[in-house]
Amino acid sequence: MSARRTIDVSKLPTYAFGHRQLTWWATWSIILMEGTMLVVFLISYFFLRTRVPTWPPGGTNAPDLLWGTVNTVILLASVVPNQLAKKAAERLDLRGVRVWMIVTLAFAVAFAVVRVFEFGALNVRWDTNAYGSIVWANMVFHTTHLLTDMVDTAVLVLLMFTGPIEGKRFVDVSENSIYWDFVVVIWLLVYAVIYIAPRVL
């Protein structure tokens, strides 16, 4: 055994940001699988489109644009505080993290509130026809992601006040930001399909 040389790793850092660390891979794994699910939802939407002569099917109106568009603006704006929170986390700036995460969370809550009106303006129920089913499926899919990340962000904000503060907490903030960006990006796709597609197809 004594012939073996050794490499001492005790002085290595105990956390890292970005793709160097494990959580980043988990975040992107979730993005990959959830993204796949969304893509399949959207493909199903267009598949069902081909089953009927008009879209939306006769007697059904396309969703009203107002609330969905308001929400798109809110979500796009939330990217700014979200990025600022990420940057603050990466320089271990606790005050910045607290401030910008709370702002991001406020945007998320605003979005969730408007979402209630959105459901009311879809002009179709899930059990009206297959069009209604797939529209609701896409909306519920996105809302689930919105709510989970909202709770996630709220818990992180709380932890940032109660402690214990460690390097990894800042890594969590950074990863949470990536996931929020994902929620924004998939909304743009869902918005385009739910609100725009019925008007142009």
Place this chain on the structure above:
Amino acid sequence: MRRRKKKEDGKGKGARAKGPRLGDDKPGEAVTRPPAAALAEEFPDEHKALEKTWGDKPGFWGWLTSANHKSIGRRFIITAFGFFIFGGILAALMRIQLARPENNFLGPDLYNQIFTMHGTTMMFLFAVPVMEAMAVYLVPLMIGSRSVAFPRLNAFGYWVYLFGGVMIYVAFILNVGPDTGWFSYVPLSGPEYSPGKRVDFWAQLITFTEVSALVVATELIATIFKLRAPGMSLNRIPLYVWAILVMAFMIFFAMPTVALASVTLITDRLVSTHFFNPAEGGDPILWQHLFWFFGHPEVYIIFIPATGFVSAIIPTFVRRPIFGYKALVLSLVATGFIGFGLWVHHMFTAGRPRMGESFFTAATMMIVIPSGVQIFCWIVTIWRGRPVFKTPMLFVMGFFFTFVMGGMTGVMQASIPLDLQVHDTYFVVAHFHYVLIGGALFPLFGAFYYWMPKFTGRMLSERLGKLNFWLMFAGFNLTFFPMHQLGLEGMPRRVYTYLPGMNWGGLNLAASAGAALLTLGVLVFIVNFFKSRRTGEPAGDNPWGASTLEWATTSPPPAYNFLRPPTVAGRDTLWTEPPDQPEIVGLRSDVRQVLVTKMLDAEPDHVEEFPSPTVWPLVTALATTALFICSVFTPWAVVWGSIPVAVALIGWFWPKKRDAEERPPEEVMERAGEEAALRVAEGAL
């Protein structure tokens, strides 16, 4: 640590630059390593501390809270094997029923439930989980790590899988077992033709197993990319680990589709959506697309890890490194991609556009290319080596024979006219059992014989092993070969009986006799297992003289895997490493610390502390189970059921203050010296 040697700060170089670079294809000469136990004797304090840190808590509570990849992996394997036995018993019941025409051993309703449960069990509760389970146990050892990434997620994945399996079997025993076939085609499985709860339980089982598969895939990818031993660059990882990597990525793209399928099916049934209802603009064909876009890759999710077993077993038993490492890796990746372009060949009879169908015929034939490359690489390896036909190797030989036969009938069915003829007949049953039993079960049994000494520390009996193999091999062929002929004679699948005038009695009786032999073979394995636990020969670290890192530690491995995690200087590490190959020191022994390395080159990057045992994964799994089961009875369960899940997840995530305080301050606040860190410290304390 105590023994001072030249320090590396991990900022580069690391182990890789050291030592002569060894040719990757040189025949292996086993370097004699001292037994791993000697190191534990040399450093008894560290051994004891590590055992305490990495071991499960004592007693039943320790069993419930375990987050050690070997404890979880072991029970994962045993659970999956248990479901294999259940699925096998159901198969045996079917063979008894079909042994003679107009038999009345089982009625049609029970028969429908039994073949559905058999298929569902074998695919969702045995084949995929057992492949994940073996990986959860083996991958960290093979890449020289102390743990799988996200060990608590691993525990959660196991519990969810277990609860899902228990749910469906309880439903089956209560006569609410699913009865619409393992792919539950609508409209048969829709609200109109399958009232009651049977199909709902089936759909929720699918949800359970895909949650489990997805979390396990996540942790396996993170493990393989980030926890490899220094020096184990991507072009040096064992082929088995490559296979698991490809499998995990396939799970990412296949499982979400079936998640969507099971959710839309259950909402069609419970809240009157119309995804599959043609009267309201839906389409049953959508179900077939969704199911098979998952269902075909699923076959490769099962088959690819099995090829990993083969690639691990062959070099050991022919005493030379594998031939064509790169070709094999590329074949695995190619299989992974092409596997997603084949699903419509399950739907040739559903009337798709001719042009589209031709594309899928071509894609189906194309997958023969990577499979063929793999087979030829293995043949060359055996040809150029000195084969020793121990039991694991026999199973590999059985794999060659059976899988190639199954592959042939697969190519035949890629042709649309032939497929139209044999669709839904016993020819298809024969084909996929040749592919799945030949392609996955034989390698899996080979893997059991190969790694059992590592799992238990004792050898399985060779004599019983050979008996086991020949019984299974003969029994299998006797069962399924006649089915080709039965299918060509027109016997349809899923019929609970047939008339004497069809003249199918003789071949069916032969198949049933074969099933008895097959059952006997599995029984011999079980006997062998229990016998070896009592009287098996002690295995030692490396009984087969194999080349991968799991053989560099004791059998069974200690809770912490390696007292000094290894570094790697080439492929087939244990055959090629120089005697002074460096080892890792400096990982803490009072907390579960692991070394994280860089993705491509596996240079040391940072150290990360893994969580200690906890009950939260179990609580979360219970909350999830409650949500899934209650939602079968009321859709609102999805709303209020998510509250306990959220609470459990927050409890899981919440850091323990005590843990942070026990650590030295410089570790709690890293990047000392930076002004930012000071600001944080002021804010926090």
